[in-house]
Amino acid sequence: MSSHHSPDSAAAHSEPTGLWHRPLKKTGWVGFLTTVDHKKIGIAYALGALFFLLVGGVEALIIRLQLMVPENELISARLYNQLFTMHGTTMIFLAVMPLSAAFFNYIMPLQIGARDVAFPRMNALGLWCFLLGGILINMSWFFDQGAPAIGWFAYAPLTDRQFSPDIGTDFWIMGLQILGIASLVGAFNFITTILNMRAPGLSMMRLPVFTWMTLITSFLIILAFPAITIALVELMFDRHFGTYFFNVDGGGKPILWQHLFWIFGHPEVYILILPAMGIISEVIPVFSRKTLFGYPLIIFSGAVIGFLGFAVWSHHMFTTGLGIVATTAFAFLTMLIAIPTGVKIFNWIGTMWGGRLRFTTPMLYAVGFIWMFMMGGFTGIMHSSPPVDAQQQDTYFVVAHFHYVLIGGSIFALLCGIHYWFPKVSGRIMDETWGKINFYTVFVGFNIAFFPMHILGMTGMPRRTHTYKEEMGWAEPNFWATIGALMLGFGILSCIIQMIYSYYKGAKSPNDPWGGRTLEWATASPPKEYNFAYTPVIHARDQVWEDRHGTPEKRMDKIAPDPEHGIHMPDQSWWPLITSFGIFFACLGIVFFRYEFTFFGSLSYTNGIGLLVVGLVVTLVGIVKWALEGPGGYHLYPDAEDMEEIRQSQSKN
Amino acid sequence: MSSHTDNDPLEELKKTSTGVENKKLAMWAFLASDCMFFGTLISTHLIYRKVYPDVEDVIDIFDIELTGFSTFILLMSSFLMALSVSAAHKNNLPSMRWCLGGTIFFGLIFLGCQVYEFQHFVFDKDLTLSSSIFGSTFFVLTGTHGVHVALGIFWLGSWLIYSFTDRYKRENALDVEVAGLYWHFVDVVWIIIFTVVYLVEYIEF
Amino acid sequence: MDASQNTSNSVDHHLAEEHQKYFTFFNVSIALIMLTAIELVIVYVPIHPGIVMGSLVVMSLIKFLAVIWWFMHLRWDMILCTLVFLSGLIIATGTVIALMLLFSEDPSGAPMI
Known part of the structure; x- marks a missing residue:
């Protein structure tokens, strides 16, 4: 692969543009820390998310071990509270969301035939903010009162300084703010990329379903996150500056926190599940060897789910006494969501119906998803009825419900996506036998862990309870739930080990091992830096399938790059990393606003304003230098092999 | 890119799948997001005004002449901003600089009014963040808007300075336009705040 | 220039x-x-x-x-910009109105919390 720098960017490369010269090295630490390549960023997102998935998993297993037998004293009640708070926060914000973001980053630009996302440096900022936000939240473990113990929804007035004086709560607040920035910049980027950078001929109604779900999820993120941002700002003001937003002393209404939190929180549920539905909609047609049944309906119902997601938040609050009108309205709207969800499930079943099914590992996860997600969905419909909900509120029934949709739904689909796209990312295939053993371990373990929780909930076991008496009769289901959880944990760990093993030792994969249908399978595995040597011209929805089996007029056209200018690529940059560190230190300063450090027993340091100012200055410098540096860019030339491929396809047409 | 010197670089930026420039589309998505941001803040304020209508003697605290004046100022800055964008598109740099300078000047007057208003409320009217729930919601809402104005001034100021350097190019007209979109949005948020936070207090029910 | x-x-x-x-x-x-x-x-x-x-x-x-x-x-711009902005504006307006209604008296006389 030859490369040279274009005349327009030569100036930017020859003169220093700041503290450092613009980084040009692609490999090693510099290459990693300054990367703007959506594929490297996607892999980094995935590695970070899998690490936090393990952390959150260990937290869950400690919780389960504590509940394994009645009146257990394995951990203290406070540690128990901290563990379930951190488990929820970690799994939602640091595992499932970023794992979805990893697929958005890696797969979506390939599916639309783009060279990169619209704003490559912003994408890097999103990655670093995610990692630093995760670090910030987990730093709380190392301070004297430890992690927050407020639940992942942090209901007021428990979060008031009077009731939670610990610094863990402040870490939680500011950590979530940084993660919000990460999600938001990512979402703006994806919206612009999907709408604006599609290959010629790739109209909106030819977009792969996963790309469509990325678009809808990104809209959900940009419209839902501001609500939690404001709620967290108000909470921060309550804790640091004595305002009364949620403080009852001054007339604040704790119920307002619940509203603001769930205005964000319910769309968040769809932010977690819509990417999963997108992955499933890609995998099922491939392994059914049929086109997706009812493509427009799947897209439309996804959009309807997204829109309705903003109109149902109060169903999390039925038992607070909203009044009859509000309760009825929200119950009705919640039941309405079952319709587009059901439409999707019928579409997936319709796709499989009459198809020539291949039960590979990704397909097993996909089918497992449909079944498990339906079970979670059914209990969800039960909750939409306020009188039923009043019985189930805060019991293990709810725990069973959302673990069925989040593990049986999201995590199954994400594992499905990992197995499905692993050959594309690594050029190697994951072993099928081992994959199937893992799937059955995960599937059986998951059901043993969470099915008994339905029964526990029905018999009245409350959520977030540290322990229970033997006479309650909850011992046996709890014991089995713990056994199942250990099995599930073992299965997930085994999956991750298999990933690492396959990355180094797996069998080599061809470019398209599955007989894929969408554009990412048309390029090399792993894709070259420039994704596609040519500009693909799309003539059909399932373009790669048409290339193999379709009529000649539906075959993809390949426009070779201008031999003089080659392919334009964005330059690397230090500034996203530096800006994210600025944001990190500014947030750390706010965390330490009232915290007293003591060194060597006597030396004390009492305010974080210094740190805040330093952080803001670094952020400002980072942004200004970022802007002055510009996107840059250099030109690459496809190698001989790629050029040969383009020539062949052109002669064929 | 630079190779097509015979074309207008601003038109080159429109060669996307939808015909809208990337930066402009991202800015509109950001503004959609900001609607939710201010929507949540304004709701917080209005809810507490509705639940506790008598927590403070708001009419005594407010100074509607000053706020009315700063509203005029902000509207005028928006007018100048629209002219700056127009000048930027015509590549009339002197005109763009004057209009941008005027926008920033009016923005600074608005901020000055707000700073004066805040110190007047705190020191003369004893309204602080923690004096009552009204203080909490009022200062956080208008303060957040003020921060947006300050960021806008910084952003526009950067372009004003940048336009004096030889790095300023024809295609930067788009960047000025995108900064302008942000500025106008801050203005429309103020239009809402002026009505629902200030004016409605004067209606006698 | x-x-x-x-x-x-x-x-x-x-x-x-x-x-x-x-x-x-x-x-x-x-x-x-x-x-x-x-x-x-x-x-x-x-x-x-x-x-x-x-x-x-x-x-x-x-x-x-x-x-x-x-x-x-x-x-003067493409309709797409209006649509993107309206998505946020409509949802934000709906949320504000819904919140205001939720904090009003319930017609059935349920006490406000």
């Missing part, structure tokens, strides 16, 4: 259009100021508060729409 050497027909057309916009912007800003003045006065006029409230809402809405339609170029 070296860029002015690049002008082609499309740019000339562009210039004429931009000149035309000046008058539009001027008229819009006059209208905005007039409406603000009316808003400032109307709150003191001794008429039914419902009318005052209604006219305030309508006038703010007109001001809001005028700024986004003309100053923010939605009138």
Whole structure:
């Protein structure tokens, strides 16, 4: 692969543009820390998310071990509270969301035939903010009162300084703010990329379903996150500056926190599940060897789910006494969501119906998803009825419900996506036998862990309870739930080990091992830096399938790059990393606003304003230098092999 | 890119799948997001005004002449901003600089009014963040808007300075336009705040 | 300006259009100021508060729409920009209204929490 720098960017490369010269090295630490390549960023997102998935998993297993037998004293009640708070926060914000973001980053630009996302440096900022936000939240473990113990929804007035004086709560607040920035910049980027950078001929109604779900999820993120941002700002003001937003002393209404939190929180549920539905909609047609049944309906119902997601938040609050009108309205709207969800499930079943099914590992996860997600969905419909909900509120029934949709739904689909796209990312295939053993371990373990929780909930076991008496009769289901959880944990760990093993030792994969249908399978595995040597011209929805089996007029056209200018690529940059560190230190300063450090027993340091100012200055410098540096860019030339491929396809047409 | 010197670089930026420039589309998505941001803040304020209508003697605290004046100022800055964008598109740099300078000047007057208003409320009217729930919601809402104005001034100021350097190019007209979109949005948020936070207090029910 | 050497027909057309916009912007800003003045006065006029409230809402809405339609170029831009912005505006407006209703008295007389 030859490369040279274009005349327009030569100036930017020859003169220093700041503290450092613009980084040009692609490999090693510099290459990693300054990367703007959506594929490297996607892999980094995935590695970070899998690490936090393990952390959150260990937290869950400690919780389960504590509940394994009645009146257990394995951990203290406070540690128990901290563990379930951190488990929820970690799994939602640091595992499932970023794992979805990893697929958005890696797969979506390939599916639309783009060279990169619209704003490559912003994408890097999103990655670093995610990692630093995760670090910030987990730093709380190392301070004297430890992690927050407020639940992942942090209901007021428990979060008031009077009731939670610990610094863990402040870490939680500011950590979530940084993660919000990460999600938001990512979402703006994806919206612009999907709408604006599609290959010629790739109209909106030819977009792969996963790309469509990325678009809808990104809209959900940009419209839902501001609500939690404001709620967290108000909470921060309550804790640091004595305002009364949620403080009852001054007339604040704790119920307002619940509203603001769930205005964000319910769309968040769809932010977690819509990417999963997108992955499933890609995998099922491939392994059914049929086109997706009812493509427009799947897209439309996804959009309807997204829109309705903003109109149902109060169903999390039925038992607070909203009044009859509000309760009825929200119950009705919640039941309405079952319709587009059901439409999707019928579409997936319709796709499989009459198809020539291949039960590979990704397909097993996909089918497992449909079944498990339906079970979670059914209990969800039960909750939409306020009188039923009043019985189930805060019991293990709810725990069973959302673990069925989040593990049986999201995590199954994400594992499905990992197995499905692993050959594309690594050029190697994951072993099928081992994959199937893992799937059955995960599937059986998951059901043993969470099915008994339905029964526990029905018999009245409350959520977030540290322990229970033997006479309650909850011992046996709890014991089995713990056994199942250990099995599930073992299965997930085994999956991750298999990933690492396959990355180094797996069998080599061809470019398209599955007989894929969408554009990412048309390029090399792993894709070259420039994704596609040519500009693909799309003539059909399932373009790669048409290339193999379709009529000649539906075959993809390949426009070779201008031999003089080659392919334009964005330059690397230090500034996203530096800006994210600025944001990190500014947030750390706010965390330490009232915290007293003591060194060597006597030396004390009492305010974080210094740190805040330093952080803001670094952020400002980072942004200004970022802007002055510009996107840059250099030109690459496809190698001989790629050029040969383009020539062949052109002669064929 | 630079190779097509015979074309207008601003038109080159429109060669996307939808015909809208990337930066402009991202800015509109950001503004959609900001609607939710201010929507949540304004709701917080209005809810507490509705639940506790008598927590403070708001009419005594407010100074509607000053706020009315700063509203005029902000509207005028928006007018100048629209002219700056127009000048930027015509590549009339002197005109763009004057209009941008005027926008920033009016923005600074608005901020000055707000700073004066805040110190007047705190020191003369004893309204602080923690004096009552009204203080909490009022200062956080208008303060957040003020921060947006300050960021806008910084952003526009950067372009004003940048336009004096030889790095300023024809295609930067788009960047000025995108900064302008942000500025106008801050203005429309103020239009809402002026009505629902200030004016409605004067209606006698 | 070296860029002015690049002008082609499309740019000339562009210039004429931009000149035309000046008058539009001027008229819009006059209208905005007039409406603000009316808003400032109307709150003191001794008429039914419902009318005052209604006219305030309508006038703010007109001001809001005028700024986004003309100053923010939605009138001249692709419809996509309007749609993207409306997605946020509609959901935000709906959320604000729903929250205000949730914090009102329940018709059935349920106590407010």
